[in-house]
Amino acid sequence: MLYNIVEGAIGVTELHATYEERASKPKPARTRRRYLSTLVEKYGILETPQLGTVSRFRIQRR
Known part of the structure; x- marks a missing residue:
């Protein structure tokens, strides 16, 4: 799920906040x-x- 949140570039704080909103049982x-x-x-x-x-x-773009 974390990988799916990253679109372009994202800050660590925003990444974790978005993950916690989307995950039913966040790790x-x-x-x-x-x-x-x-x-x-x-x-x-x-x-x-x-x-x-x-x-x-x-x-990472290849």
Whole structure:
């Protein structure tokens, strides 16, 4: 569901807020962060345009 929320680029705060609105039983924030990290680092599906603290996510264009 988190991946489906990302359209273009989205801030972390907005991403989590939108997820909590849409999910009937939202996963804890720690689980979401781990999932997002996996999408960035392992699968390369999402990217973070800034180094260091992640403040935005966007879909990786291939």
